[in-house]
Amino acid sequence: MALAPFDELKAAIREYGQAAFENLFKCRALADAIVDGFHGFEGCPAENVAGVPADGPFDPHKDYGDGAFSYVKREVIVLEPVRFGLCLIVGNVEDKGALWLRTTIAAEVAGDQFEIYVSERPVIRVPLAFEGKLHPVFQAVHEEFLETFTLQTSEFHDTSLKSRIGFLPE
Numbered sequence: 001m002a003l004a005p006f007d008e009l010k011a012a013i014r015e016y017g018q019a020a021f022e023n024l025f026k027c028r029a030l031a032d033a034i035v036d037g038f039h040g041f042e043g044c045p046a047e048n049v050a051g052v053p054a055d056g057p058f059d060p061h062k063d064y065g066d067g068a069f070s071y072v073k074r075e076v077i078v079l080e081p082v083r084f085g086l087c088l089i090v091g092n093v094e095d096k097g098a099l100w101l102r103t104t105i106a107a108e109v110a111g112d113q114f115e116i117y118v119s120e121r122p123v124i125r126v127p128l129a130f131e132g133k134l135h136p137v138f139q140a141v142h143e144e145f146l147e148t149f150t151l152q153t154s155e156f157h158d159t160s161l162k163s164r165i166g167f168l169p170e
Contacts (some may be wrong), residue, residue, distance in 0.1 A: 014108065015049075020077045032051075035049060058100075
């Protein structure tokens with residue numbers, strides 16, 4: 001027997017809600033594994049890596065818990081990528097200060113895998129059973145941090161730029 005239109009709508013809403021919560025819980029577990037495992041990939045102490053909000057001011061020494069995730073700002077749970085920030089604290093060589101590097105990671109369940117975006121990089125696909133399979137994500141985060149400095153340094157040292165057009169102060 002066919003469902004009444006209203007019952008069909010309620011069933012669709014129920015399925016959407018289940019999918020939204022499944023996406024949230026699986027992406028949160030994935031995010032925790034990324035934050036907890038990145039220090040091993042990077043070869044730094046665990047306290048140098050933190051989950052932080054993807055946007056706005058942050059303190060890497062604060063335990064944000066759910067506050068590091070995009071869903072915490074919503075009144076309702078929707079079926080969308082879960083965003084969070086990953087921060088790497090790099091101590092200065094010259095003094096006792098430190099540099100806080102942050103990149104944004106977005107993840108969502110797509111069938112039998114996660115689709116993960118590190119900043120604006122191409123999608124990384126990781127199986128839902130992700131244990132031991134996060135190396136491509138760690139590599140993308142490392143490259144994102146590294147390129148923050150190497151791209152501009154390469155341009156600085158590029159001698160071909162010396163003969164290009166430019167402006168002199170008066």
